[in-house]
Amino acid sequence: MFPPPSHLQNLVLPLKVDASKDDDTEFVGALVCPCGCNEFILLYAGGAIGKGKTKSLGYAEVDGENFYIVKARCTRCDAEHLIFDDDFHGWNGYVCAPVDGNRNRRRPDLEPWECAECSCLVHKATVWIIGDTKEFYLKENEGILNEVNWFEAFGSFIMSIECVTCGLRRGGWAEVETM
Ligand SMILES: [Zn+2]
Numbered sequence: 625m626f627p628p629p630s631h632l633q634n635l636v637l638p639l640k641v642d643a644s645k646d647d648d649t650e651f652v653g654a655l656v657c658p659c660g661c662n663e664f665i666l667l668y669a670g671g672a673i674g675k676g677k678t679k680s681l682g683y684a685e686v687d688g689e690n691f692y693i694v695k696a697r698c699t700r701c702d703a704e705h706l707i708f709d710d711d712f713h714g715w716n717g718y719v720c721a722p723v724d725g726n727r728n729r730r731r732p733d734l735e736p737w738e739c740a741e742c743s744c745l746v747h748k749a750t751v752w753i754i755g756d757t758k759e760f761y762l763k764e765n766e767g768i769l770n771e772v773n774w775f776e777a778f779g780s781f782i783m784s785i786e787c788v789t790c791g792l793r794r795g796g797w798a799e800v801e802t803m
Pocket residue numbers: 657658659660661698699700701702703
């Protein structure tokens with residue numbers, strides 16, 4: 625299994641995959657707050673693709689700049705966790721953004737995601753991280769990646785969600801390539 629990036633390590637509970645299908649370039653885990661709760665209000669930068677029940681996250685354009693940010697606010701303890709930010713995570717965020725200066729951009733306000741069926745704001749979530757092999761990252765290290773942090777430069781972030789009220793499931797609710 626691909627190691628989860630450091631900012632998610634205390635937020636994801638690895639889901640058991642069939643050993644024959646286990647792949648060291650993929651991670652899948654349920655989103656769980658350190659307090660033990662797995663129900664969240666999901667916050668995003670406002671960008672979306674599609675409509676109604678097929679609406680999913682997209683890049684938000686704010687003052688001509690693009691942002692892809694997902695946070696999860698725990699419904700039990702109110703802690704707000706950063707789940708994905710294009711300027712900090714994955715290949716572009718970890719390897720390129722510090723050089724490009726994108727991390728210093730003014731961050732847009734976030735809004736809560738509403739279930740398209742029942743308007744509920746509370747969801748459970750599953751996170752997939754897809755990367756390449758450790759050997760790949762140590763070779764393509766850009767002077768930044770090493771034995772300790774290579775998995776921070778993962779290639780794709782995917783999140784599926786399920787409404788806790790009506791059960792509407794959205795596979796691939798968030799799906800972004802970071803390279
Ligand atoms: Zn919590």
